[in-house]
Structures are given as structure tokens and as C-alpha cells.
Amino acid sequence: MIFNKQWIDEWVENNLSAEQLSDMITMAGLEVDSISPVADNFDKVVVGKVLECVPHPDSDHMHVTKVDVGNGQVFQIVCGAHNCREGLKVCCSLIGAHVNGITIKKAKLRGVESNGMLCSYKELGMADESDGIVELPEDAPLGMDIREYFKLNDNVIDVDLTSNRPDCLGICGIAREVAVLLGKEFKYPEIKSVASEIQDVFPVEVEDKDACPRYIDRVIRGVNQKAKSPLWMVEKLRRCGIRSVSPIVDVTNYVMLEYSQPLHSFDLNKLNDKIVVRKAHKDEPITVLSGEEIKLKDNTLIIADNKGPVALAGIFGGLNSGIDENTTDVLLESAFFSPDAIKGRARQYGLDTDASHRFERGVDHDNQLRAMERATALLIEIAGGKAGPVNEVVAQDKIPVHKPITLRLSKLYKVLGETIDENTVYTILKNLELNPVKVDGGFTAVSPSFRFDIAIEEDLIEEVARIYGYDNIPNATPVSELYMVHEKEEVVLDRQIKKALVDVGYNEAITYSFTDPKVLSEFSDIKPLMLTTPISPELSAMRTSLLAGLSIVAKYNANRQQRKVRLFEQGLRYIIDKDAENGVRQEAMIAGISVGDIDDESWTQKSRAVDFFDVKGDVEALLAVTADADAYNFARSNEKFLHPGQSADIFKNGVKVGFVGMLHPLTAKALGFKQHVAVFELLRSAVEKRVVPVYHPISKFPSVRRDFAFVIDKSVPVASLTALIKSVGGAIVQDVKIFDVFEDESLGDKRSVALGVIAQDVEHTLEDAQIDELSSKIVEEAKNKFGAVLRS
Numbered sequence: 001m002i003f004n005k006q007w008i009d010e011w012v013e014n015n016l017s018a019e020q021l022s023d024m025i026t027m028a029g030l031e032v033d034s035i036s037p038v039a040d041n042f043d044k045v046v047v048g049k050v051l052e053c054v055p056h057p058d059s060d061h062m063h064v065t066k067v068d069v070g071n072g073q074v075f076q077i078v079c080g081a082h083n084c085r086e087g088l089k090v091c092c093s094l095i096g097a098h099v100n101g102i103t104i105k106k107a108k109l110r111g112v113e114s115n116g117m118l119c120s121y122k123e124l125g126m127a128d129e130s131d132g133i134v135e136l137p138e139d140a141p142l143g144m145d146i147r148e149y150f151k152l153n154d155n156v157i158d159v160d161l162t163s164n165r166p167d168c169l170g171i172c173g174i175a176r177e178v179a180v181l182l183g184k185e186f187k188y189p190e191i192k193s194v195a196s197e198i199q200d201v202f203p204v205e206v207e208d209k210d211a212c213p214r215y216i217d218r219v220i221r222g223v224n225q226k227a228k229s230p231l232w233m234v235e236k237l238r239r240c241g242i243r244s245v246s247p248i249v250d251v252t253n254y255v256m257l258e259y260s261q262p263l264h265s266f267d268l269n270k271l272n273d274k275i276v277v278r279k280a281h282k283d284e285p286i287t288v289l290s291g292e293e294i295k296l297k298d299n300t301l302i303i304a305d306n307k308g309p310v311a312l313a314g315i316f317g318g319l320n321s322g323i324d325e326n327t328t329d330v331l332l333e334s335a336f337f338s339p340d341a342i343k344g345r346a347r348q349y350g351l352d353t354d355a356s357h358r359f360e361r362g363v364d365h366d367n368q369l370r371a372m373e374r375a376t377a378l379l380i381e382i383a384g385g386k387a388g389p390v391n392e393v394v395a396q397d398k399i400p401v402h403k404p405i406t407l408r409l410s411k412l413y414k415v416l417g418e419t420i421d422e423n424t425v426y427t428i429l430k431n432l433e434l435n436p437v438k439v440d441g442g443f444t445a446v447s448p449s450f451r452f453d454i455a456i457e458e459d460l461i462e463e464v465a466r467i468y469g470y471d472n473i474p475n476a477t478p479v480s481e482l483y484m485v486h487e488k489e490e491v492v493l494d495r496q497i498k499k500a501l502v503d504v505g506y507n508e509a510i511t512y513s514f515t516d517p518k519v520l521s522e523f524s525d526i527k528p529l530m531l532t533t534p535i536s537p538e539l540s541a542m543r544t545s546l547l548a549g550l551s552i553v554a555k556y557n558a559n560r561q562q563r564k565v566r567l568f569e570q571g572l573r574y575i576i577d578k579d580a581e582n583g584v585r586q587e588a589m590i591a592g593i594s595v596g597d598i599d600d601e602s603w604t605q606k607s608r609a610v611d612f613f614d615v616k617g618d619v620e621a622l623l624a625v626t627a628d629a630d631a632y633n634f635a636r637s638n639e640k641f642l643h644p645g646q647s648a649d650i651f652k653n654g655v656k657v658g659f660v661g662m663l664h665p666l667t668a669k670a671l672g673f674k675q676h677v678a679v680f681e682l683l684r685s686a687v688e689k690r691v692v693p694v695y696h697p698i699s700k701f702p703s704v705r706r707d708f709a710f711v712i713d714k715s716v717p718v719a720s721l722t723a724l725i726k727s728v729g730g731a732i733v734q735d736v737k738i739f740d741v742f743e744d745e746s747l748g749d750k751r752s753v754a755l756g757v758i759a760q761d762v763e764h765t766l767e768d769a770q771i772d773e774l775s776s777k778i779v780e781e782a783k784n785k786f787g788a789v790l791r792s
Helices: 006-010 018-029 147-148 171-181 231-239 247-259 354-359 367-383 409-416 424-431 457-468 495-502 517-523 547-557 613-627 665-670 718-732 768-786
Strands: 002-004 033-035 045-056 063-068 074-079 087-091 107-109 112-114 156-162 204-206 214-223 263-267 276-281 285-287 292-295 301-305 310-314 329-336 392-393 405-408 437-439 444-445 566-574 585-594 634-637 640-650 654-661 679-684 704-713 733-740 750-759
Touching: 002 231, 002 437, 006 018, 006 156, 006 171, 018 033, 018 156, 018 171, 045 147, 074 112, 087 147, 147 276, 147 457, 171 247, 171 285, 171 424, 204 214, 204 392, 214 276, 231 247, 247 310, 276 329, 285 310, 292 329, 292 634, 301 750, 329 367, 405 409, 409 424, 409 457, 424 444, 424 457, 495 566, 495 585, 495 613, 547 566, 585 613, 613 640, 613 654, 613 679, 613 768, 634 665, 634 718, 640 679, 654 665, 704 768, 718 733, 718 750, 718 768, 750 768
Parallel strands: 204 276
Antiparallel strands: 002 156, 033 156, 045 063, 045 087, 063 074, 107 112, 214 329, 214 392, 263 329, 276 301, 285 292, 301 310, 405 444, 437 444, 566 585, 585 679, 634 640, 640 654, 654 679, 704 750, 733 750
């Protein structure tokens, strides 16, 4: 919300500077982003009148003017603006003035003397762009300093409001907050009803009363759209970031800024029969004011007449009913649309308007008539016209009801750690218009119609605290009892998993639980749960795989000259399951992604791209936290997004718990990667427990090693062969090491695998006969199970 300090001063009398006001509201929860002057720091610029304007003798676009600046002073000034003309009141900078970073001096422009400059809004620092010089009203006093005339000793304050404070999206709301913080009771300006001069009423039918509990319209005929909005209104709009357009548009924007109640104006002569507030039909077309044609979704509330849509309710007007320079008869609209009916609708069409910003957060449901009367009075004052009666359609049973909330003083003191006087609490609640009533041990309060965020006792405590002043609550070191946390040794903690992955070079990432459905479809065929009101289309699906979010983050970093990106995340995935609670099964997962080089750049070694064995080793390091390596095994994976020859599924005790591998080249290309990409993902439950260490005596007898070179089919996993050897040898086989793998055309579809078997007994030295017997069993079992033969 952008507002100017002087406008607040009109509503609440105060002696605060812009900086003091900003500090005060920031400490009360309305965080100020910036404070800036409403114009540049110029001087010696006064109101002048062009007495004479003739073409420059040596230029096709400049004029030679005579300008009266008051007190009988007339100066010759050369001006190049297209709108310079005789009789115009202008902003005239005198000799010695400092404007736009330069000092105005007497000069000759193409041979003609010039004694000053006629200024534009841009040159005065009052606008980023301007079309010609400033045109002042006829009644502007000659010779008056422009800073005084425009009241430019003012500041623009930009407040970053949280979504729960839509009441402060208007001057009224900000002023109300300021009054409360100053300990004053806020007094609303009196708004008188505008008497009806005509009896014209445009009928309204509300089909969706849940979405639109209150709709007010009013006919105003004979409006002069060619009238000019007064300077005070144009300036207030400008200082709040809105450009002046026409009297009708300016009035609706002005009232929106005043009361945070968006209004809409229709050209009455473009409407047919009646207004109908309803849901759109699927693919029903409308061309909005920007000229863009939209195919409507059936979840969108619209304003229609008997021929079709004329506006997106609470979002944007339609071109077919919009105001133009020929408009004379107007239908004003002031409505309360339910936040749920508007929330997210603008974004699904790529729109973001001041109206939708307010309606989707919630507007005061008792403010529509006040805004209508205010707008009617202003429009008739500026552009003339005759107003008809107010036409209101209201479903009272659909208007939000605010229930009483009890505030216990004991709870207030406990939460804040500060005893606040009971009368002070009452005054704060009263000034906040919470209608406090004294009860035993505290108060009951009812939130006003403009506050949607006060529903429970804690909300009242927060209100008291922020108005009382956080600075007034003394700092106190919290005191609590220390308890030893009971942790079972067999449970693998999150921090142990994080440490295991950090130790092998990964960094933890935390991504949204909702992600881009297009990216998600590359990793999972599971239909995701779609959000009804997403932040954006790219964040509209609840993730069924953590890799979607990780891949987006990894690509972001890789595209910014990061040659080595290694990220992991622990989090939930969400699977639609009718048998689960709320129809969604939540599963804890661990996922990781490695992109680019495996090592940092160094003169000691040549870097290389990450490969399957790198990421498989990372996963094995992770599984090692369970101290149960034998429970896991890897088998060729059929996941479509993984490289078929460089990927594996992870099994625990025969049950698939995850996968690891290189991304399929087509998947990597679809995701926008140009580097090698390795990924893994497994269930958190697969590593939730570890084998508790048990003491085993260390053998004092020598170990024996026997090497074998088996020729086996390429389809046989080497891990299966090592597992077989361990099962044959039992307790005396301490380790099996693979030290060579040989493939050659002479071996066809087979390969040679060389293994070293290390045997050792804790009770005695192994004799040759025992080793020979073990070797024979290994060879025999390998042949029987895998068709393996010793290489000659």
C-alpha cells in the first residue's frame, strides 16, 4: 500500500514526521518498505501565465513565449513543448533555479534569448514520464511558489502489508491504525446520502449469493466525461501510484484508495436488460478492458447482462461495457464479494489488479453503501449528472458473522510476561472498535466488519501487545526446566542422515511442497493433487516426488556458473489415496541430485563429470547409517526417467524402497540440463532404524585370502555373486573384494569378475583343508546358481 503523509494528516491530527509515523506503524506490524519525497528538491519555480506564444524563427518545434510570473515581471522563454500555448498557466523556473540537477541560466537557443524554463512533471521529479509541460488550472495564483501550490513538502510511504491486514489497503484503514496508536478514538468523516433526482433503477439478479452476499448499483445520467478532475484529486492519486484517466475512473480509484472498497463503472447504454451475478460457463468468452480475449473457467464469478459477461467480478471490467470518452450515463457498482470466490481467479488468467488484490484478501462487508455515496457525491461535483436511487441486493444470511471472543487477563499476562492495566486494555480494545464488554476475569470482544483476522483469544492478545507497544514490554530471559531427551539408539535421527549426506559433499535444500506439474510429470506418472488456488501455475501441484523441486533449484544454480551442484532434501510427498486420511497419503522421503563435476576445480587433479558409481556410493554412505548393509541390494531399474544402463532400484529385504541413477538424456534435456545429472530418492522409512552395535571379539588368528576369477553372464549382478559367497562361507568369510572386471569380444555376452575372499576364524587358525573345502563350495555354488566357471 502506497500513501502520502499529508493525506493521513487530513484524517488524523498529529505532529509526527514521516519518519516517526513510519517507525510507529512498523512497530505495530505495518512494515514500511520505503519513504520518498513526492517531488525533487527544486527551487525558484513559480506559477506563470503564457501571454504570448509564437513559433521560433529557426526551429520547426520550438516556441518563443512571453511569460508573466506576477508582480509585473514578464520574461521571454523559449519552449519546445507541443502543448505550450497562449493563456496557459505553467510551472516557470526562474534564472538561478535548481531543477532536475541543473541550474537555470540566461541562454540563447538558436539565436533567441531565453530567461528561464517551462517545466514538465518529469523535470520537477513528480513523474517518471510526462507528455509536455505542466498545465495548471486557471485559478492558480500568479507568482506562487510551485512547492507551496502543490504542497510538495510531503512524503510517499510504501507499506508492505501482510495478507491478513486488507483493512489497511486504504487511507481510512491506515488512519484508523494511526489514531489507535496515538491513543485517540478514530472519527469517521461524515458522508451524506445523495438525494435521487431521477428514478431510474437498473435491475440486479444475484444467482450466486454465497459468492456475492451484497451488490449495490446506482444509475447516474448526464455525466460530463470531458470534465477535468481537480488538481487535489489528481495529485493524491499520483502520490499513491495511480495515473489520472478521466473523472469517472478517477473517482472510483479515489474512493478505492480512501476506503479500500473497489468500485466499478459501466457505460449504462452498453448494458442490456439487467445485471446478473453468476458463475461463468466453461469457455465462455469475454474481452477485458486491456483488449485481451479470455476463455472463462466455470469457477469464475462474473457480472453479466442478458447477452453475456460484462466483467470479471472483483477483478477486471469488460471492454464491451467499459467507460469511454463518449460516456454520459453511468452505472456504478459497489459489491461485497466473498474472498473465497475471488482468491486465485485473477492469477489463473494472468491478471493482477488493485480490485482483485483487495477482494481476495477481504473487504469490509458493511462498507459498500458508504463507498457508493462517497463516489456519487464526488462524481456529480466534478462531472455533473443526476443520480438515481441506490439499488441494493443483499443476502443477510450470507454476510459474515463475527462471534464474541473472550480475553482472559490472566492469559494476556502469561503470554506477554507483562501486567497491563485493565483500563489500558479496555481502551485499546475500544479504540480498535472491538466493542469490549467487561466480564469476570477479562473482556469479551467482537471484531469489526473490516477485520477478518481476529477470531481467537490469541488474536486479541496480539492486538493488545502491538498497540501497547512491543518496546514497552521488558525483555526477559525465558526460564524453563531442562529435560534429557530420550532417544533410542536404534532410531536413525534426521540429523544423522543430514550429516551422512553433508559428509559426502551435499548441501541441504528446502523446497515448496507444491511444484510445477510439468516438471513433476518428468519424474512421476502418479497423478498429483492439484491446488484449487495456487500462487502461480508453476506452483500448482502437490509433489509426488522431491526431485521436481530439487531439479528446479539445481538448474537455477547450474545456470549461474555453478560447475558442481549437490543438493539433498528430506520432506513429504503427497499421494492421492482414498483410503488415507483426508484422501491423501503422506510419505517421508529422502532425495538428492548431483549436477556437473564431481570435484571442485584443482591443479592437483583433472575434474570429471558425475557418474552412476559416484551417486551410488553416496547412497551407500547414506545406507551405512543403518549399520545393516546386507539388508540392501541394488537391481537394474526400469524407471523411465533414468538412464537404462546407468540406474538401479534399491531394495531392502526384497522390497523396493527407492532408486538411484543418471537421468535419461531425454529427461535431462526436457528439464533444461546441459550437464550430467545423477539423482536418488528413497523412503525415509527405509533408513529409520539401525542395527545396534554388539560386541564381538577380535580374532587374534591370521586371515587367509583366496582369489577367484569367474566368467559369468553379464546379466548376473556382481552383488548377487558376492552375496552368494558370503552365505556359503558363513561367519568365517569376513569380506569379499572385487578387484577386477574384464570384458572382451572373445567372451561374448559374458564377463570375467575377479574377487578376493578373506576368511578368518576367531577361535583358531584356518588350515589349508578348511580353505580348500571353502573354495570348492564357492566354485560349486557359483556354477550351480549362476553358471559361473573359473577363468582358465
